[in-house]
Amino acid sequence: MRKVKTKKLFLLFRIVYILDRPLIKQGFRDRLLKTTVSWLSIIDSGIQLTAFKWQLLLNKQDAQHVWGFCEMSNLKRTLEESVVRAMDGRDKELFPFLPYIFQDMWELGTSPETVTGLIRKHLTKRSGVSFLDLGCGKGAVSVKVAKEFGYKCLGVDAVEEFIKEARRKAEEFEVSDICKFKKGDIREEVKGYKDLDIVLLGSIGPVLGDYFSTLTALSEVVKRDGIVIIDDGCIEDSSDFTHNSVQKRIDVTRQIRDSGMMVVDEVFVSREEIEGTEKGIFSKISRRCLELAEKYPDKMELFMDYVESQKEEGALLGNEIICSTMVLREKM
Ligand SMILES: C[S@@+](CC[C@H](N)C(=O)[O-])C[C@H]1O[C@@H](n2cnc3c(N)ncnc32)[C@H](O)[C@@H]1O
Numbered sequence: 001m002r003k004v005k006t007k008k009l010f011l012l013f014r015i016v017y018i019l020d021r022p023l024i025k026q027g028f029r030d031r032l033l034k035t036t037v038s039w040l041s042i043i044d045s046g047i048q049l050t051a052f053k054w055q056l057l058l059n060k061q062d063a064q065h066v067w068g069f070c071e072m073s074n075l076k077r078t079l080e081e082s083v084v085r086a087m088d089g090r091d092k093e094l095f096p097f098l099p100y101i102f103q104d105m106w107e108l109g110t111s112p113e114t115v116t117g118l119i120r121k122h123l124t125k126r127s128g129v130s131f132l133d134l135g136c137g138k139g140a141v142s143v144k145v146a147k148e149f150g151y152k153c154l155g156v157d158a159v160e161e162f163i164k165e166a167r168r169k170a171e172e173f174e175v176s177d178i179c180k181f182k183k184g185d186i187r188e189e190v191k192g193y194k195d196l197d198i199v200l201l202g203s204i205g206p207v208l209g210d211y212f213s214t215l216t217a218l219s220e221v222v223k224r225d226g227i228v229i230i231d232d233g234c235i236e237d238s239s240d241f242t243h244n245s246v247q248k249r250i251d252v253t254r255q256i257r258d259s260g261m262m263v264v265d266e267v268f269v270s271r272e273e274i275e276g277t278e279k280g281i282f283s284k285i286s287r288r289c290l291e292l293a294e295k296y297p298d299k300m301e302l303f304m305d306y307v308e309s310q311k312e313e314g315a316l317l318g319n320e321i322i323c324s325t326m327v328l329r330e331k332m
Helices: 002-019 026-040 046-056 060-072 079-086 092-101 112-122 140-149 160-172 186-192 211-218 249-258 271-295 297-316
Strands: 130-134 152-157 179-183 196-202 222-235 261-268 321-330
Touching (some): 079 092, 092 271, 112 140, 130 140, 140 152, 152 160, 160 179, 186 211, 211 222, 271 297
Parallel strands (some): 130 152, 152 179
Antiparallel strands (some): 222 321, 261 321
Protein backbone atom coordinates (compact mmCIF):
# COMPACT_ATOMS: atom_id res chain seq x y z
CA MET A 1 0.00 0.00 0.00
CA ARG A 2 2.79 2.35 1.07
CA LYS A 3 4.68 1.47 -2.12
CA VAL A 4 1.71 2.47 -4.29
CA LYS A 5 1.43 5.81 -2.46
CA THR A 6 5.15 6.49 -2.86
CA LYS A 7 4.88 5.70 -6.57
CA LYS A 8 1.92 8.09 -6.96
CA LEU A 9 3.75 10.76 -5.03
CA PHE A 10 6.81 10.35 -7.21
CA LEU A 11 4.68 10.61 -10.35
CA LEU A 12 3.02 13.72 -8.98
CA PHE A 13 6.41 15.38 -8.40
CA ARG A 14 7.41 14.50 -11.96
CA ILE A 15 4.24 16.15 -13.34
CA VAL A 16 4.83 19.25 -11.22
CA TYR A 17 8.42 19.36 -12.39
CA ILE A 18 7.27 19.32 -16.03
CA LEU A 19 4.59 21.94 -15.37
CA ASP A 20 7.20 24.26 -13.92
CA ARG A 21 9.40 24.29 -17.01
CA PRO A 22 9.04 27.75 -18.59
CA LEU A 23 9.63 26.45 -22.11
CA ILE A 24 6.91 23.86 -22.10
CA LYS A 25 4.18 24.42 -24.72
CA GLN A 26 1.03 26.06 -23.29
CA GLY A 27 -1.38 23.52 -24.83
CA PHE A 28 0.51 20.55 -23.41
CA ARG A 29 0.83 22.28 -20.05
CA ASP A 30 -2.93 22.93 -19.92
CA ARG A 31 -3.74 19.33 -20.82
CA LEU A 32 -1.35 18.00 -18.22
CA LEU A 33 -2.74 20.30 -15.54
CA LYS A 34 -6.32 19.25 -16.38
CA THR A 35 -5.38 15.57 -16.18
CA THR A 36 -3.63 16.16 -12.88
CA VAL A 37 -6.62 17.95 -11.40
CA SER A 38 -8.99 15.17 -12.46
CA TRP A 39 -6.49 12.67 -11.14
CA LEU A 40 -6.48 14.50 -7.82
CA SER A 41 -10.18 13.83 -7.65
CA ILE A 42 -9.53 10.11 -7.50
CA ILE A 43 -6.59 9.94 -5.16
CA ASP A 44 -7.44 10.33 -1.57
CA SER A 45 -4.41 11.29 0.42
CA GLY A 46 -3.70 14.41 2.43
CA ILE A 47 0.05 13.87 2.08
CA GLN A 48 -0.12 13.93 -1.69
CA LEU A 49 -2.30 17.02 -1.78
CA THR A 50 -0.05 18.86 0.66
CA ALA A 51 3.06 17.93 -1.29
CA PHE A 52 1.41 18.94 -4.52
CA LYS A 53 0.27 22.32 -3.18
CA TRP A 54 3.71 22.98 -1.75
CA GLN A 55 5.37 22.21 -5.07
CA LEU A 56 2.91 24.26 -7.05
CA LEU A 57 3.68 27.38 -5.06
CA LEU A 58 6.47 27.77 -7.60
CA ASN A 59 3.82 28.42 -10.18
CA LYS A 60 1.13 30.82 -8.96
CA GLN A 61 -1.55 30.22 -11.56
CA ASP A 62 -1.46 26.43 -11.23
CA ALA A 63 -1.32 26.71 -7.46
CA GLN A 64 -4.54 28.75 -7.60
CA HIS A 65 -6.28 25.96 -9.52
CA VAL A 66 -5.19 23.33 -7.06
CA TRP A 67 -6.05 25.52 -4.08
CA GLY A 68 -9.42 26.23 -5.66
CA PHE A 69 -9.94 22.55 -6.22
CA CYS A 70 -9.10 21.73 -2.59
CA GLU A 71 -11.18 24.56 -1.13
CA MET A 72 -14.30 24.01 -3.22
CA SER A 73 -13.93 20.27 -3.55
CA ASN A 74 -17.02 18.39 -2.67
CA LEU A 75 -15.52 15.09 -3.65
CA LYS A 76 -14.69 13.86 -0.19
CA ARG A 77 -18.11 14.68 1.20
CA THR A 78 -20.63 11.90 1.70
CA LEU A 79 -23.59 11.90 -0.66
CA GLU A 80 -25.86 13.12 2.14
CA GLU A 81 -23.50 16.03 2.88
CA SER A 82 -23.29 16.90 -0.81
CA VAL A 83 -27.09 17.02 -1.15
CA VAL A 84 -27.74 18.93 2.07
CA ARG A 85 -25.08 21.47 1.11
CA ALA A 86 -26.62 21.93 -2.35
CA MET A 87 -29.92 22.63 -0.60
CA ASP A 88 -28.21 25.26 1.61
CA GLY A 89 -28.34 23.13 4.72
CA ARG A 90 -25.61 22.76 7.33
CA ASP A 91 -26.34 19.37 8.89
CA LYS A 92 -26.42 16.07 7.02
CA GLU A 93 -29.05 14.79 9.51
CA LEU A 94 -31.47 16.81 7.41
CA PHE A 95 -31.10 14.51 4.41
CA PRO A 96 -34.03 12.09 5.08
CA PHE A 97 -36.37 15.05 5.73
CA LEU A 98 -35.68 16.94 2.48
CA PRO A 99 -38.51 15.30 0.48
CA TYR A 100 -40.98 16.31 3.20
CA ILE A 101 -39.62 19.86 3.44
CA PHE A 102 -39.72 20.37 -0.35
CA GLN A 103 -43.02 18.59 -1.01
CA ASP A 104 -44.79 21.81 -2.08
CA MET A 105 -42.30 22.67 -4.81
CA TRP A 106 -41.58 21.21 -8.20
CA GLU A 107 -38.95 23.73 -9.31
CA LEU A 108 -36.07 23.64 -6.85
CA GLY A 109 -33.90 26.48 -8.12
CA THR A 110 -33.38 26.90 -11.84
CA SER A 111 -36.00 28.55 -13.99
CA PRO A 112 -37.04 26.12 -16.78
CA GLU A 113 -38.12 29.12 -18.88
CA THR A 114 -34.64 30.68 -18.73
CA VAL A 115 -33.05 27.38 -19.78
CA THR A 116 -35.47 26.76 -22.65
CA GLY A 117 -34.98 30.36 -23.82
CA LEU A 118 -31.20 29.92 -23.89
CA ILE A 119 -31.42 26.57 -25.69
CA ARG A 120 -33.71 28.07 -28.35
CA LYS A 121 -31.19 30.84 -28.90
CA HIS A 122 -27.99 28.78 -28.93
CA LEU A 123 -28.75 25.35 -30.30
CA THR A 124 -29.65 25.38 -33.95
CA LYS A 125 -29.78 21.59 -34.14
CA ARG A 126 -33.29 20.37 -33.39
CA SER A 127 -33.32 16.58 -33.76
CA GLY A 128 -31.19 13.88 -32.14
CA VAL A 129 -30.23 16.23 -29.32
CA SER A 130 -29.17 14.76 -25.97
CA PHE A 131 -29.66 16.70 -22.72
CA LEU A 132 -28.16 15.74 -19.35
CA ASP A 133 -29.45 17.42 -16.19
CA LEU A 134 -26.99 16.85 -13.32
CA GLY A 135 -28.62 17.30 -9.91
CA CYS A 136 -32.02 17.47 -11.62
CA GLY A 137 -34.08 17.65 -8.42
CA LYS A 138 -37.69 16.84 -9.31
CA GLY A 139 -36.98 17.24 -13.02
CA ALA A 140 -38.79 20.54 -13.65
CA VAL A 141 -36.22 21.67 -16.22
CA SER A 142 -35.76 18.32 -18.00
CA VAL A 143 -39.50 17.70 -18.35
CA LYS A 144 -40.06 21.16 -19.84
CA VAL A 145 -37.07 20.81 -22.20
CA ALA A 146 -38.37 17.43 -23.38
CA LYS A 147 -41.88 18.85 -23.83
CA GLU A 148 -40.79 21.92 -25.74
CA PHE A 149 -38.02 20.50 -27.97
CA GLY A 150 -38.59 16.73 -28.01
CA TYR A 151 -34.98 16.17 -26.91
CA LYS A 152 -33.81 12.96 -25.32
CA CYS A 153 -33.35 14.01 -21.68
CA LEU A 154 -31.78 12.32 -18.71
CA GLY A 155 -31.90 13.72 -15.18
CA VAL A 156 -29.72 12.37 -12.38
CA ASP A 157 -30.23 13.12 -8.70
CA ALA A 158 -29.31 11.52 -5.40
CA VAL A 159 -32.72 11.81 -3.73
CA GLU A 160 -34.94 8.85 -4.51
CA GLU A 161 -38.21 10.68 -3.78
CA PHE A 162 -37.20 13.53 -6.11
CA ILE A 163 -36.55 11.01 -8.88
CA LYS A 164 -39.94 9.36 -8.31
CA GLU A 165 -41.66 12.76 -8.50
CA ALA A 166 -39.69 13.62 -11.66
CA ARG A 167 -40.90 10.40 -13.32
CA ARG A 168 -44.50 11.20 -12.30
CA LYS A 169 -44.17 14.65 -13.85
CA ALA A 170 -42.72 13.18 -17.07
CA GLU A 171 -45.84 10.95 -17.28
CA GLU A 172 -48.12 13.92 -16.60
CA PHE A 173 -46.50 15.96 -19.38
CA GLU A 174 -46.54 12.93 -21.72
CA VAL A 175 -42.78 12.89 -22.25
CA SER A 176 -41.87 9.75 -20.26
CA ASP A 177 -40.72 7.99 -23.46
CA ILE A 178 -37.95 10.57 -24.06
CA CYS A 179 -37.36 11.98 -20.58
CA LYS A 180 -35.79 9.55 -18.14
CA PHE A 181 -34.56 9.91 -14.58
CA LYS A 182 -31.97 8.02 -12.65
CA LYS A 183 -30.92 7.97 -9.01
CA GLY A 184 -27.17 8.44 -8.61
CA ASP A 185 -24.25 10.45 -7.33
CA ILE A 186 -23.40 12.90 -10.10
CA ARG A 187 -19.76 13.04 -8.96
CA GLU A 188 -19.50 9.43 -10.15
CA GLU A 189 -22.18 9.45 -12.85
CA VAL A 190 -20.56 12.29 -14.78
CA LYS A 191 -17.64 10.03 -15.68
CA GLY A 192 -19.92 7.69 -17.63
CA TYR A 193 -21.17 10.03 -20.38
CA LYS A 194 -19.73 11.25 -23.67
CA ASP A 195 -20.75 13.25 -26.76
CA LEU A 196 -23.77 14.99 -25.29
CA ASP A 197 -25.23 18.15 -26.81
CA ILE A 198 -26.29 19.92 -23.62
CA VAL A 199 -25.31 19.48 -19.99
CA LEU A 200 -27.10 21.46 -17.29
CA LEU A 201 -25.92 22.20 -13.77
CA GLY A 202 -28.94 23.93 -12.29
CA SER A 203 -28.51 25.52 -8.86
CA ILE A 204 -26.35 22.76 -7.49
CA GLY A 205 -23.38 24.89 -6.40
CA PRO A 206 -19.86 23.45 -6.40
CA VAL A 207 -20.90 19.76 -6.28
CA LEU A 208 -18.28 18.91 -8.90
CA GLY A 209 -15.63 21.27 -7.45
CA ASP A 210 -14.73 24.80 -8.55
CA TYR A 211 -15.36 26.07 -12.10
CA PHE A 212 -12.02 24.83 -13.39
CA SER A 213 -12.45 21.25 -12.21
CA THR A 214 -16.16 21.22 -13.10
CA LEU A 215 -15.59 22.41 -16.66
CA THR A 216 -12.56 20.16 -17.06
CA ALA A 217 -14.76 17.19 -16.19
CA LEU A 218 -17.63 18.40 -18.39
CA SER A 219 -15.43 18.99 -21.43
CA GLU A 220 -15.11 15.18 -21.56
CA VAL A 221 -18.89 14.84 -21.53
CA VAL A 222 -20.14 17.40 -24.08
CA LYS A 223 -19.49 17.36 -27.81
CA ARG A 224 -17.02 19.94 -29.12
CA ASP A 225 -19.91 22.03 -30.41
CA GLY A 226 -22.15 21.23 -27.44
CA ILE A 227 -23.09 23.60 -24.63
CA VAL A 228 -22.87 23.61 -20.85
CA ILE A 229 -25.50 25.60 -18.97
CA ILE A 230 -24.71 26.63 -15.42
CA ASP A 231 -27.14 28.38 -13.10
CA ASP A 232 -25.15 29.67 -10.16
CA GLY A 233 -24.11 32.68 -8.12
CA CYS A 234 -20.89 34.61 -7.67
CA ILE A 235 -19.62 37.55 -5.63
CA GLU A 236 -18.96 40.91 -7.21
CA ASP A 237 -15.24 41.73 -7.49
CA SER A 238 -15.58 44.98 -5.55
CA SER A 239 -17.26 43.26 -2.60
CA ASP A 240 -15.42 42.32 0.64
CA PHE A 241 -17.94 39.59 1.26
CA THR A 242 -16.71 35.98 1.36
CA HIS A 243 -18.60 32.67 1.28
CA ASN A 244 -17.27 29.12 1.54
CA SER A 245 -19.01 27.88 -1.61
CA VAL A 246 -19.37 31.02 -3.74
CA GLN A 247 -16.47 32.53 -5.66
CA LYS A 248 -15.62 36.02 -6.80
CA ARG A 249 -16.56 36.88 -10.37
CA ILE A 250 -12.93 37.44 -11.32
CA ASP A 251 -12.01 33.89 -10.17
CA VAL A 252 -14.95 32.36 -12.02
CA THR A 253 -13.95 34.20 -15.21
CA ARG A 254 -10.32 33.13 -14.88
CA GLN A 255 -11.21 29.49 -14.26
CA ILE A 256 -13.59 29.39 -17.23
CA ARG A 257 -10.86 30.80 -19.45
CA ASP A 258 -8.23 28.39 -18.12
CA SER A 259 -10.55 25.43 -18.65
CA GLY A 260 -10.64 26.20 -22.39
CA MET A 261 -14.29 27.25 -22.35
CA MET A 262 -15.93 30.63 -22.89
CA VAL A 263 -19.20 32.26 -21.89
CA VAL A 264 -21.38 32.82 -24.94
CA ASP A 265 -24.42 34.14 -23.12
CA GLU A 266 -25.56 35.01 -19.62
CA VAL A 267 -28.96 35.85 -18.18
CA PHE A 268 -28.90 37.68 -14.85
CA VAL A 269 -31.67 37.37 -12.31
CA SER A 270 -32.80 40.72 -10.93
CA ARG A 271 -32.94 41.44 -7.21
CA GLU A 272 -36.74 41.90 -7.43
CA GLU A 273 -37.20 38.52 -9.12
CA ILE A 274 -35.07 36.80 -6.51
CA GLU A 275 -36.89 38.52 -3.64
CA GLY A 276 -40.27 37.42 -5.03
CA THR A 277 -39.23 33.78 -5.50
CA GLU A 278 -37.34 33.56 -2.21
CA LYS A 279 -40.34 34.84 -0.23
CA GLY A 280 -42.56 32.11 -1.66
CA ILE A 281 -39.95 29.39 -1.13
CA PHE A 282 -39.17 30.54 2.40
CA SER A 283 -42.77 30.44 3.58
CA LYS A 284 -43.28 26.92 2.17
CA ILE A 285 -40.06 25.60 3.68
CA SER A 286 -40.58 27.17 7.10
CA ARG A 287 -44.13 25.81 7.31
CA ARG A 288 -42.92 22.25 6.66
CA CYS A 289 -39.98 22.66 9.06
CA LEU A 290 -42.33 23.81 11.83
CA GLU A 291 -44.50 20.74 11.23
CA LEU A 292 -41.43 18.53 11.50
CA ALA A 293 -40.28 20.29 14.68
CA GLU A 294 -43.66 19.56 16.21
CA LYS A 295 -43.55 15.92 15.14
CA TYR A 296 -39.92 15.36 16.21
CA PRO A 297 -39.33 17.73 19.18
CA ASP A 298 -35.90 16.19 19.84
CA LYS A 299 -34.82 17.43 16.38
CA MET A 300 -36.30 20.91 16.77
CA GLU A 301 -32.87 22.57 16.57
CA LEU A 302 -32.09 20.81 13.27
CA PHE A 303 -35.23 22.14 11.57
CA MET A 304 -34.99 25.63 13.07
CA ASP A 305 -31.37 25.88 11.97
CA TYR A 306 -32.47 25.00 8.42
CA VAL A 307 -35.09 27.75 8.46
CA GLU A 308 -32.38 30.14 9.67
CA SER A 309 -29.91 29.08 6.98
CA GLN A 310 -32.60 29.49 4.29
CA LYS A 311 -33.29 32.99 5.59
CA GLU A 312 -29.58 33.87 5.54
CA GLU A 313 -29.02 32.48 2.01
CA GLY A 314 -32.15 34.22 0.74
CA ALA A 315 -30.86 37.55 2.07
CA LEU A 316 -27.51 37.06 0.32
CA LEU A 317 -28.99 36.25 -3.09
CA GLY A 318 -29.35 39.34 -5.18
CA ASN A 319 -27.42 41.41 -2.62
CA GLU A 320 -23.97 39.99 -1.91
CA ILE A 321 -24.38 37.20 -4.47
CA ILE A 322 -25.18 37.85 -8.15
CA CYS A 323 -27.24 35.06 -9.73
CA SER A 324 -27.07 34.18 -13.39
CA THR A 325 -27.51 31.40 -15.93
CA MET A 326 -24.51 31.03 -18.23
CA VAL A 327 -24.11 29.26 -21.55
CA LEU A 328 -20.58 27.97 -22.11
CA ARG A 329 -18.89 26.47 -25.11
CA GLU A 330 -15.45 25.14 -25.81
CA LYS A 331 -13.16 27.74 -27.41
CA MET A 332 -12.69 26.74 -31.05
C1 LIG B 1 -31.14 23.24 -5.28
S1 LIG B 1 -31.48 21.66 -5.95
C2 LIG B 1 -31.65 22.02 -7.68
C3 LIG B 1 -32.47 20.99 -8.40
C4 LIG B 1 -32.72 21.25 -9.88
N1 LIG B 1 -31.49 21.37 -10.62
C5 LIG B 1 -33.58 22.48 -10.07
O1 LIG B 1 -32.99 23.56 -10.32
O2 LIG B 1 -34.81 22.39 -9.95
C6 LIG B 1 -29.92 20.82 -5.87
C7 LIG B 1 -30.02 19.36 -6.27
O3 LIG B 1 -28.71 18.80 -6.36
C8 LIG B 1 -28.80 17.44 -5.93
N2 LIG B 1 -27.45 16.96 -5.56
C9 LIG B 1 -26.53 17.54 -4.77
N3 LIG B 1 -25.40 16.80 -4.71
C10 LIG B 1 -25.62 15.73 -5.50
C11 LIG B 1 -24.83 14.60 -5.86
N4 LIG B 1 -23.58 14.45 -5.41
N5 LIG B 1 -25.36 13.68 -6.70
C12 LIG B 1 -26.63 13.81 -7.17
N6 LIG B 1 -27.42 14.87 -6.87
C13 LIG B 1 -26.93 15.81 -6.04
C14 LIG B 1 -29.77 17.50 -4.76
O4 LIG B 1 -30.33 16.25 -4.44
C15 LIG B 1 -30.80 18.51 -5.27
O5 LIG B 1 -31.88 17.89 -5.89
